[in-house]
Amino acid sequence: xxxxxxxxxxxxxxxxxxxxxxxxxxxxxxxxxxxxxxxxxxxxxxxxxxxxxxxxxxxxxxxxxxxxxxxxxxxxxxxxxxxxxxxxxxxxxxxxxxxxxxxxxxxxxxxxxxxxxxxxxxxxxxxxxxxxxxxxxxxxxxxxxxxxxxxxxxxxxxxxxxxxxxxxxxxxxxxxxxxxxxxxxxxxxxxxxxxxxxxxxxxxxxxxxxxxxxxxxxxxxxxxxxxxxxxxxxxxxxxxxxxxxxxxxxxxxxxxxxxxxxxxxxxxxxxxxxxxxxxxxxxxxxxxxxxxxxxxxxxxxxxxxxxxxxxxxxxxxxxxxxxxxxxxxxxxxxxxxxxxxxxxxxxxxxxxxxxxxxxxxxxxxxxxxxxxxxxxxxxxxxxxxxxxxxxxxxxxxxxxxxxxxxxxxxxxxxxxxxxxxxxxxxxxxxxxxxxxxxxxxxxxxxxxxxxxxxxxxxxxxxxxxxxxxxxxxxxxxxxxxxxxxxxxxxxxxxxxxxxxxxxxxxxx
Numbered sequence: 001x002x003x004x005x006x007x008x009x010x011x012x013x014x015x016x017x018x019x020x021x022x023x024x025x026x027x028x029x030x031x032x033x034x035x036x037x038x039x040x041x042x043x044x045x046x047x048x049x050x051x052x053x054x055x056x057x058x059x060x061x062x063x064x065x066x067x068x069x070x071x072x073x074x075x076x077x078x079x080x081x082x083x084x085x086x087x088x089x090x091x092x093x094x095x096x097x098x099x100x101x102x103x104x105x106x107x108x109x110x111x112x113x114x115x116x117x118x119x120x121x122x123x124x125x126x127x128x129x130x131x132x133x134x135x136x137x138x139x140x141x142x143x144x145x146x147x148x149x150x151x152x153x154x155x156x157x158x159x160x161x162x163x164x165x166x167x168x169x170x171x172x173x174x175x176x177x178x179x180x181x182x183x184x185x186x187x188x189x190x191x192x193x194x195x196x197x198x199x200x201x202x203x204x205x206x207x208x209x210x211x212x213x214x215x216x217x218x219x220x221x222x223x224x225x226x227x228x229x230x231x232x233x234x235x236x237x238x239x240x241x242x243x244x245x246x247x248x249x250x251x252x253x254x255x256x257x258x259x260x261x262x263x264x265x266x267x268x269x270x271x272x273x274x275x276x277x278x279x280x281x282x283x284x285x286x287x288x289x290x291x292x293x294x295x296x297x298x299x300x301x302x303x304x305x306x307x308x309x310x311x312x313x314x315x316x317x318x319x320x321x322x323x324x325x326x327x328x329x330x331x332x333x334x335x336x337x338x339x340x341x342x343x344x345x346x347x348x349x350x351x352x353x354x355x356x357x358x359x360x361x362x363x364x365x366x367x368x369x370x371x372x373x374x375x376x377x378x379x380x381x382x383x384x385x386x387x388x389x390x391x392x393x394x395x396x397x398x399x400x401x402x403x404x405x406x407x408x409x410x411x412x413x414x415x416x417x418x419x420x421x422x423x424x425x426x427x428x429x430x431x432x433x434x435x436x437x438x439x440x441x442x443x444x445x446x447x448x449x450x451x452x453x454x455x456x457x458x459x460x461x462x463x464x465x466x467x468x469x470x471x472x473x474x475x476x477x478x479x480x481x482x483x484x485x486x487x488x489x490x491x492x493x494x495x496x497x498x499x500x501x502x503x504x505x506x507x508x
Contacts, residue, residue, distance in 0.1 A: 052070075052072040052073075053072050053073035053074075055072060055074065055154075056074060056156075056157075057074060057154050057155060057156045058072070058074045058075045058078065058134070058153070058154065058155040058156075059071070059072040059074065059075065059152075059153070059154050060072070060075050060152075060153050061141060061150055061151070061152050061153075062091075062108065062150055062151045062153070063149070063150045064112060064148070064149060064150060065091075066091045066092065066105055066108055066109065066151075067088075067089050067090065067091055068084075068087045068088055068089065068090050068091070069088065069089075069150065070084060071084055071087055075087075079095060091105065092104045092105055093105070096125075097125075100125075107138075108138060108151050108153075111138055111140060111151065112140050112148050112150070112151055113148075115140050115142075115148050116140070117137065117138065117139040117140065118137070118138045119135065119136065119137045119138075120135075120136060121133060121134070121135050121136075121158065121162075122134050122136055124155075132157055132159040133157070133158045133159045133161075133162040134155040134156065134157060134158065135155065135156045135158045136153060136154070136155040136156075137153070137154050137155075138151055138152070138153050139151070139152045139153075139154075140152075163198065166197075166198075167194075167198060167316075170194040170197070171194075171316065171320065173190070174187060174190055174191055174194065174320050174324070175320070175323070177190060177324075178323055178324050178327050181327075181331065184219075184324060184325065184328040185219070185220060187324045188206045188219045188220035188321060188324065189220040189222050191204070191206070191220070191317050191320050191321055191324075192204040192205070192206065192220050192221065192222050192223070193222060194317075195298070195313055195314075195317050196223065198309075198313050199298075199309070199310055199313055201300060201301065201302070202298045202299065202300050202310065203221070203223045203224055203298070203299045203300075204221070204223075204296070204297070204298055204299075204317070205219075205220070205221035205224050205229070205244075205296070205297045205298075205299065206219030206220045206221065206285075206294060206295070206296055206297075206321060207219055207232070207235075207244050207248075207294050207295045207297070208293065208294035208325065209248065209292055209293055209294050210234075213292075214236055214237060215234050215235065215236050215237070216232075216233075216234070216235050216236075216237060216244060216245060216248060216294065216295065217233055217234060218230075218232075218233040219294055224275075224299065225275045227275075228271065228272075228275045228277075231271055232244070232268075232271075237249045240263065240264050240266065240267070241264070241267070241268075242256075242264060242265050242267075242268045242272075242280065242282075243255075243256045243264065243265075243280040243281065243282035243295075243297055244280075244282040244295040244297050246264050246282070247282040247283060247284050247295050247297075248284055248292050248294070248295050250284075251284055251286070251290075251292055252284065253281070253282065253283045253284070253314075254281070254282050254283075255281045255305060255306065256279060256280050256281065256282075257279055257303060257304060257305050258278065258279060258303045259272045259273065259277060259278055259279060259280060260273060260278065260303075265280075276301050277299045277300075277301065278300060278301055278302055278303050279299070279300045279302065279303055279304055279305070280297055280298070280299050280300075281297065281298050281305075281306045281310070281314070282295050282296065282297040283295065283296050283297075283314050283315075283318050284318075285318050285321050285322050285325060286318075286322060287322060287325075287326055288322075288326065293321075293322060293325045293326070293329075294321070294325065296314060296317050296318045296321055298310060298314060338350060339351035341415040343393055343396060343397060343415075344396055344397055344400035344415050345400070346400050346403075346404070346413055346414055346415040346421075347412070347413075347414045347415075348414065348415060349414070349416060349417070351414070352412070352414040352416070352422065353475055355412050355424075356372075356412065356424055356475040356478075356479075357474075357475055359412065359424055359426055360468060360473075360474070360475065360478075362426070363426065363468060368426060368427060369427040369467060369468060369469075370424060370425065370426055370427065370467070370468035370478075371424070371425040371427055371435050371439075371465060371466070371467055371468070372422060372423070372424050372425075372465070372466050372467075372468070372478045372479060372482045373422065373423045373424075373425075373439055373463055373464070373465050373482060374420070374421075374422055374463065374464045374465075374466075374479065374482035374483045374485070374486040375403075375420065375421040375422065375423065375443075375446075375461050375462075375463050375486070376419060376420050376421075376461060376462050376463075376486055376490070377399070377419035377420075377459055377460070377461050378459070378460040378461055378462055378490075378494040378495055379460075379494075380392065380395075380418075380419040380459065383395055383457060383459065387452065387453060387455060387457070388453075390453075391452045391453050391455070391457075394452050394453070395450065395452055395457055395459055396415075396419065398450050398452070399421075399446055399459065400413075400415065400421070402445050402446055402448075403421065403423065403442070403446070406441075406442045406445055407423060407425070407442075410426050411423060411424060411425050411426065412424040422479065422482070423442075425438070432467065435465075436465065436497070436499070439463060439465060439497060440497060443461060443463055443497060446459070446460075446461055447459065447460050447461065447495070460494060460495035461495070462486050462487075462489035462490045462494050462495065462496060462497075462498075463486060463489060463496075463497040463498070464481075464482045464483060464484065464485025464486030464487070464488065464489055464497075464498050464499075464500065465482055465485055465497065465498070465499045465500060466478045466479075466481035466482040466485060466499075466500040467500070471500045481500045482500060484500065485498040485499060485500040485501075486498065
């Protein structure tokens with residue numbers, strides 16, 4: 001140690017700056033009109049280390065070589081140290097990985113060389129493996145001559161803020177997917193992954209209410225075992241049907257702490273335990289009209305109840321899912337309304353033409369026949385005039401139901417408008433006689449009496465039939481040909497069936 005340094009230390013001995021500050025403040029407090037003793041207590045507690053130890057922020061001081069010369073209690077706690085002596089003289093290379101340490105060391109050396117302060121957000125990995133986000137301010141430390149002699153660093157934990165920012169970004173991303181009309185399964189899958197990113201050691205799952213209102217169908221569960229999702233797909237809701245089936249039944253959350261002992265899981269216990277699922281917390285997804293749309297569940301491999309944060313994330317997930325499911329249902333209703341007759345529920349012309357074209361395309365590829373029947377009710381105006389339009393609408397709905405029940409799943413029935421319908425049969429063979437027999441049976445079924453508003457109604461129909469490829473190559477040609485045959489049936493006295501006349505032999 002030089003003589004000059006020794007002299008300065010000797011001059012400073014016994015003149016602690018904080019001690020001088022305390023004496024000066026105590027004089028001011030004593031002379032003040034507001035002196036009540038409380039200020040004196042604060043002033044007497046002014047001590048550099050105790051002050052810095054009371055900061056929750058991480059506060060440290062390093063010399064020009066980047067070695068620790070001071071650290072407050074928060075830094076010591078994170079470093080797993082009890083006394084400053086345990087980290088005194090160490091550098092970032094002693095407490096961080098080489099890659100991160102080199103980056104920090106070079107930054108701090110640059111700041112001290114330039115004499116500049118710097119603030120940045122940075123990710124830190126703790127000794128216990130946790131990762132936290134810090135907002136760190138680094139300021140060069142100067143002596144009384146203005147020379148940079150070290151660096152002061154203060155870091156504040158902003159992990160929760162970063163988590164909330166990430167959560168908001170992910171929520172916005174999901175809502176954008178909803179707005180863009182992404183498939184519901186994709187959106188629900190994204191919500192599951194969002195939840196699992198925000199929480200630890202849980203698996204998320206969505207089940208959606210079936211159209212019958214009594215069963216839950218698989219919606220999304222990207223990290224549940226596939227075998228388990230297949231087993232629970234289609235489960236019937238009820239008062240003791242696990243967490244999800246019960247939550248949908250009760251229309252309220254169901255928290256099962258221990259699947260192995262909870263009676264709600266009595267019929268599903270073994271299935272869950274095989275896959276290592278020990279607790280399950282399910283919440284119903286409700287529409288704006290309080291209709292149950294499905295359920296959202298969190299599974300844990302531990303016997304426990306959900307944390308407050310898990311409950312908060314669950315509320316967020318069910319809200320997002322409710323928006324997505326309602327949007328998907330609305331779009332499905334719009335699509336259905338655009339392509340189906342609102343009275344009978346049958347496909348309309350907008351859906352008929354592409355489906356008819358597809359049937360002809362497949363018939364060409366597979367060398368099959370196609371039959372189209374044009375159906376027009378006889379004297380339907382009299383039904384409306386005598387019984388009223390409401391009764392007429394009821395007759396149309398009954399006849400539409402009879403048509404649907406008389407065809408196969410591969411056939412197509414459509415309401416062309418008014419009292420006109422068409423049926424397209426995809427024939428595996430060229431059995432024209434068999435097709436005509438089916439059509440005559442269908443026509444007889446349509447003509448059977450029906451009870452409408454207390455009156456017995458007997459509605460007959462005229463039917464024209466055309467065959468592909470004999471009577472035309474396109475949907476328009478075939479329907480026009482069947483239409484002409486139908487008018488021939490009308491001309492021949494109605495309530496009959498006519499086959500289109502063609503000189504082309506029926507060959508494929």
